Amino acid sequence: xxxxxxxxxxxxxxxxxxxxxxxxxxxxxxxxxxxxxxxxxxxxxxxxxxxxxxxxxxxxxxxxxxxxxxxxxxxxxxxxxxxxxxxxxxxxxxxxxxxxxxxxxxxxxxxxxxxxxxxxxxxxxxxxxxxxxxxxxxxxxxxxxxxxxxxxxxxxxxxxxxxxxxxxxxxxxxxxxxxxxxxxxxxxxxxxxxxxxxxxxxxxxxxxxxxxxxxxxxxxxxxxxxxxxxxxxxxxxxxxxxxxxxxxxxxxxxxxxxxxxxxxxxxxxxxxxxxxxxxxxxxxxxxxxxxxxxxxxxxxxxxxxxxxxxxxxxxxxxxxxxxxxxxxxxxxxxxxxxxxxxxxxxxxxxxxxxxxxxxxxxxxxxxxxxxxxxxxxxxxxxxxxxxxxxxxxxxxxxxxxxxxxxxxxxxxxxxxxxxxxxxxxxxxxxxxxxxxxxxxxxxxxxxxxxxxxxxxxxxxxxxxxxxxxxxxxxxxxxxxxxxxxxxxxxx
Numbered sequence: 001x002x003x004x005x006x007x008x009x010x011x012x013x014x015x016x017x018x019x020x021x022x023x024x025x026x027x028x029x030x031x032x033x034x035x036x037x038x039x040x041x042x043x044x045x046x047x048x049x050x051x052x053x054x055x056x057x058x059x060x061x062x063x064x065x066x067x068x069x070x071x072x073x074x075x076x077x078x079x080x081x082x083x084x085x086x087x088x089x090x091x092x093x094x095x096x097x098x099x100x101x102x103x104x105x106x107x108x109x110x111x112x113x114x115x116x117x118x119x120x121x122x123x124x125x126x127x128x129x130x131x132x133x134x135x136x137x138x139x140x141x142x143x144x145x146x147x148x149x150x151x152x153x154x155x156x157x158x159x160x161x162x163x164x165x166x167x168x169x170x171x172x173x174x175x176x177x178x179x180x181x182x183x184x185x186x187x188x189x190x191x192x193x194x195x196x197x198x199x200x201x202x203x204x205x206x207x208x209x210x211x212x213x214x215x216x217x218x219x220x221x222x223x224x225x226x227x228x229x230x231x232x233x234x235x236x237x238x239x240x241x242x243x244x245x246x247x248x249x250x251x252x253x254x255x256x257x258x259x260x261x262x263x264x265x266x267x268x269x270x271x272x273x274x275x276x277x278x279x280x281x282x283x284x285x286x287x288x289x290x291x292x293x294x295x296x297x298x299x300x301x302x303x304x305x306x307x308x309x310x311x312x313x314x315x316x317x318x319x320x321x322x323x324x325x326x327x328x329x330x331x332x333x334x335x336x337x338x339x340x341x342x343x344x345x346x347x348x349x350x351x352x353x354x355x356x357x358x359x360x361x362x363x364x365x366x367x368x369x370x371x372x373x374x375x376x377x378x379x380x381x382x383x384x385x386x387x388x389x390x391x392x393x394x395x396x397x398x399x400x401x402x403x404x405x406x407x408x409x410x411x412x413x414x415x416x417x418x419x420x421x422x423x424x425x426x427x428x429x430x431x432x433x434x435x436x437x438x439x440x441x442x443x444x445x446x447x448x449x450x451x452x453x454x455x456x457x458x459x460x461x462x463x464x465x466x467x468x469x470x471x472x473x474x475x476x477x478x479x480x481x482x483x484x485x486x487x488x489x490x491x
Contacts, residue, residue, distance in 0.1 A: 039056065039059040039062040039063055040062060040063070040064045040065065041064060041065040041067070041144065042056070042063060042065070042066055042067065043067045043069055043144065044066060044067065044068050044069065044108060045069050045070075045071065046070065046071075046100060046103070046104040046107075049104060049107045049108050049111065050107070052108070052111055053111045053114075060115060060116070060119075063121060064121075064122075065121075065122055065124065065144070065145070066121060066122065066123050066124065067124045067126065067144045067145070068104070068105075068108060068123065068124065068125045068126070069126050069142070070100065070101055070104050070105075070125070070126070070127045070128075071128065071129065071130060072093070072094075072097040072100065072127065072128065072129040072227075073094065073096055073097055073100075073129060074129060074130060074131045075129065075131045076131075077135065090182075090183065090186050091182070091186060091187060092186055092187045093186050093187065093188055093189070093227065098188070098189055101127065101188060101189065102189065102206065105210070106206075106210060109210050109211060109213050109240060110210075110211060112213045112215055112216065113211035113212060113213050113214075115213075115215040116215060117214035117215060117243070118214075119214075119215040119217075120215075120217045120218070120243075121215050121216055121217065121218070122216075122217075122218035122219070122220060122246075123216045123218070123219050123220070123241075124144065124145050124219075124220040124222065125219075125220070125221055125225070126142060126222065126224055126225050127188065127225045127227050128140075128142050128224065128225060128226070128227070129184075130142075132184050132226070135180065136177070136180040136181075137180075137184065139486055139487050139489070140224070140483075141224070141483060141486075142224055143224070143479050143483075144479075145220055145222065145477055145479055146478065146479055147473070147478065177292075177295040178255075178295040178296060180295075181255060181292050181295055182255070184226045184227070185226050185227065185228055185252065185255070186227055186228070187227070187228045187230060188227050188228060188229050188230065188233070189203045189206075189230065189233055203233060204232060204233065204236055207233060207236030207237060207239075207240070208236055208239075210240050211240070212240055212241070212242050213240055213241055214241075214242055214243045215243075216241045216243070216244065217241075217243050217244060217245050217246065218244070218245065218246040218247075218248075219238070219241065219244060219246070219247050219248070220248045220477070221248070221249050221250065221251070222248070222250050222477055222479070222480050223250035223251075223252065223285070223287040223480045223483070223484070224479075224480065224483060226252060228251070228252070229251070230266065231263065231266025231267050231269060231270040232266055232269065232270075234249075234270055235269060235270050235273045235275070238273065238275035238276070239273070239274070239275055241275070244275060244278070244279065245278070245279060245280045245281065246279065246280060246281040246282075247276075247279055247281070247282050247283070248283045248477065249282075249283065249284045249285070250283075250284075250285045250286075250287055250476070250477070250480055251284070251286055251287070251330075252286070252287050252288065253286050253287070253288045253305045253329070255292065255293070255295075255296055255301050256296070256300055256301060257300060257301060257302055260305065264308045264310070264311060264330075267308075267311055267330070268310060268311060268314055271311065271314045271315055271318055272314060272318065276318055277318050277321075279322060280321075280322060280323045280324070280350075281322065281323055281324040281325075281474075282319070282322060282324070282325055282326075282327075283324075283325075283326040283327075283474060283475065284326070284327050284328070284330055285326070285328040285329070285475065285476050285480075286305070286328060286329040286330040287329075287480075287484065288305060288329070288462070289461075289487060290303075290396065290397055290461065304359065304396070305329060306359075307329065307330060307331050307332035307335070307357075307359060308330065308331065309332070309335045311330060311331050312331035312332050312333075312334075312335030312336045313335055313336070313338075315327055315331055315336060316335075316336045316337070316338075316346060317346065319348065319351070320346065320347060320348055320349075321349075321350055322348065322350065322351055323350050323351065323352050323353070324351070324352060324353040324354075324474055325351065325353070325354055325355070326353070326354075326355035326356075326474050326475045327355070327356055327357070328355070328356075328357045328475060328476075329357050331356065331357075332356070332357065332358050332359060332360075333356035333357065333358040333360075333373060333377065333392045334358055334360055334369070334373045334376075336356055337356075337373065337376045337377045337379075337380045338376060339376070339379055339380060339383075345383070346380070346383060347383040347384075348383060348384045348387075349384075349385060349386070350386060351384045351386060351387060352386050352387060352388045352389075353388060353389055353474060354384070354387070354389070354390045354391070355391045355392075355393070355471070355472075355474065355475050356391075356392050356393075357392070357393055357394055357395075358373060358392050358393075358394060359394060360373055360394075361392065361393065361394035361401035361402075361403070361421070362394060362399060362401070363399075363422075363423040363425075367425075367428075371427075371428040371430060371431050373392075374392075374403060374427070374428075374431040374434070374435075375430060375431055375434040377390060377392065377403075377405075378405075378431070378434035378435045378437070378438060379434070381405065381435075381438055382438065387407060388406070388407070389404065389405065389406050390404070390405045391403065391404045391405075391471070393465075393466075393469055393471065394465075395459070395461075395462040395464075395465025395466055395469065396459075396461070396462050396465065397459060397460060397461055397462075398422065398456040398457070398459050399422055399456060399459060399465065400420070400421065400422050400454070400456070400459050400464070400465035400468050400469055401419075401420065401421040401422065401423075401425075401469075402418070402419070402420040402421070402469040402471075403417070403418070403419055404416075404417065404418040404420075405417050405418075405435055406418075407438065407439075408439060408440075408446075414446065414447065414448050415435070415436075415438070415439050415446060415447040415448070416447065416448040416449075416450065417432065417435050417447065417448075417449055417450070418449075418450040418451075418452070419449075419450070419451050419452070420451075420452040420453070420454070420468075420469055421452075421453055421454075422453065422454060422455065422456035422459060423453070423456070424453060425451075426451070427449065427451075432447070432449060435447065454468060460485075460488040461484065461485065461487070461488045462484070463481055463484035463485035463487075463488070464485060464488070466481060467481065467485065
């Protein structure tokens with residue numbers, strides 16, 4: 001075939017994607033084009049770990065993304081939502097599942113520990129059972145991370161005639177739904193209650209015996225993993241990556257207030273660990289689903305997860321050397337931005353991007369507190385000399401709100417503060433003046449103030465809010481945002 005025709009065929013194959021490896025054997029010309037695509041993004045499953053080293057030995061320099069997929073045991077309807085008492089619903093992974101996870105991680109990290117320590121590789125870890133999407137949660141998908149994913153795309157609503165797995169208002173359904181939710185949110189390799197303290201200690205010792213992996217500099221733990229990593233285990237996991245500089249963590253909130261308090265205590269230890277302090281870029285996005293919350297009593301499970309003030313303050317302290325920080329729902333901007341006169345002065349000399357949530361951004365909140373928070377944010381921004389954007393937002397069903405500050409640029413862009421929301425809100429003059437004072441030469445016309453509003457009926461969930469507010473991928477991965485929004489289409 002003519003060279004031009006061969007090139008067109010190759011381009012079409014690469015654009016279509018799919019399994020390309022078999023085409024590399026066609027010719028050296030095709031091999032030179034296809035191998036970089038084949039090894040650029042690699043999915044690793046337990047069955048492939050044994051051959052992974054040999055498979056990639058000649059092409060390690062081509063690898064740009066590693067996705068470790070750990071598929072747990074399948075289960076049937078007898079296990080998807082047990083009909084008995086609470087003791088029938090598992091809180092932890094089965095021993096078989098934990099053994100699979102430990103064996104796979106140990107083998108995989110042993111291989112990666114020998115890779116070039118000067119590499120800069122991302123590792124994405126997903127843990128799930130394919131049965132999760134066959135019972136109560138038919139909308140679930142398990143996908144690799146993709147920078148080019150269109151988070152605004154919609155999938156067709158999934159309508160299934162499945163009476164056994166239908167969410168409705170009957171008492172029986174609520175009880176069964178609670179079991180179903182708990183079944184997919186079991187805990188990985190640990191016991192937060194301390195009831196099995198020896199077993200927990202064994203799991204932590206196991207992590208400490210794993211080899212360090214300098215090649216990994218970026219780690220993704222996305223919301224499609226609903227099984228829960230214990231904060232103590234994460235502390236040990238992150239320590240295995242001594243050159244880790246970027247962490248994107250999307251855990252789920254707890255469905256029990258007491259468990260949330262326990263988990264938050266674990267997060268305090270995690271945030272104070274050397275691995276978190278060494279990061280350059282950190283995203284923590286605590287996901288939730290308002291439908292799941294209604295499977296529990298309001299006394300046991302708060303409808304809106306209250307952010308933890310201690311976590312807000314600790315994260316404010318440990319982020320002093322960060323270039324980028326995004327923290328959603330687990331902390332609150334009101335606490336994070338406080339400059340305490342009785343504490344050492346906080347500074348963020350390298351911070352360029354800051355994204356925080358605040359429950360104060362809601363129409364039923366005290367607007368005086370909102371104004372005070374925005375003024376506090378302006379005072380804190382003084383100690384962020386490289387700041388390019390600061391955004392405080394909130395989102396849930398029928399509610400979306402955003403305050404955004406962008407300083408003037410050398411290219412002549414004027415300092416701008418923007419308010420977007422599902423209700424009418426005028427920024428107080430004192431708040432605007434606080435932000436104007438950041439400009440080198442403050443003046444009445446030195447800052448643009450933009451107000452935008454939209455209909456709350458457009459907001460089915462926090463995912464819709466994020467899309468309307470045009471939050472960037474540093475807050476939530478594109479695939480995760482699409483998955484969150486698609487959950488709301490399930491009927």
